[in-house]
Amino acid sequence: MTAPTHRVWRVGADIDTDALAPGAWMKYSVDIIAQHCLETLRPEFALEVQRGDVVVAGPGFGIGSSREQAAAALVHLGVAAVIAPSFSGLFFRNAFNVGLLLLTCRDAEQIVEGERIAFDARAGHVRRADGALLACEPIPEFLLQMVDAGGLLPQLRRRFARRDATNDSTEKR
Numbered sequence: 085m086t087a088p089t090h091r092v093w094r095v096g097a098d099i100d101t102d103a104l105a106p107g108a109w110m111k112y113s114v115d116i117i118a119q120h121c122l123e124t125l126r127p128e129f130a131l132e133v134q135r136g137d138v139v140v141a142g143p144g145f146g147i148g149s150s151r152e153q154a155a156a157a158l159v160h161l162g163v164a165a166v167i168a169p170s171f172s173g174l175f176f177r178n179a180f181n182v183g184l185l186l187l188t189c190r191d192a193e194q195i196v197e198g199e200r201i202a203f204d205a206r207a208g209h210v211r212r213a214d215g216a217l218l219a220c221e222p223i224p225e226f227l228l229q230m231v232d233a234g235g236l237l238p239q240l241r242r243r244f245a246r247r248d249a250t251n252d253s254t255e256k257r
Contacts, residue, residue, distance in 0.1 A: 097142025104154035118157040135162030146175020155179040183235035
């Protein structure tokens, strides 16, 4: 694992999808919605978050509605991962579908605002700036592959393109 490179943005427990993708902005595209991500809790977030930063939360991250835009806004802003003790089931699935990595770490609340961390999703841990390792729940390989592909739709496009290329080469024989 490399040296800590991800800056932490801390939020509390039970962050709902309306805080991530406010209802007033849902008629707009994700680039507009993202400008309002977490504005009621962290007004500076959308303006100051940088590609590769991580959000660390308390339990219950992503509760509320099933709006996919909540996870998509974080992806659009360049958030590398969300780390929390637990996630809403709907948010969990939506996040992986849009290519957002979620790490379920029982001790996530030990991580502090502004800390620089590293994580290894395949090994299942977060390394804090002081070198301490926090264990995370294993993530099935198919979900990690989905994140690596940028989400479910890009993954399917690649799979179908490979299949079509294989079929084209077989038909030419």
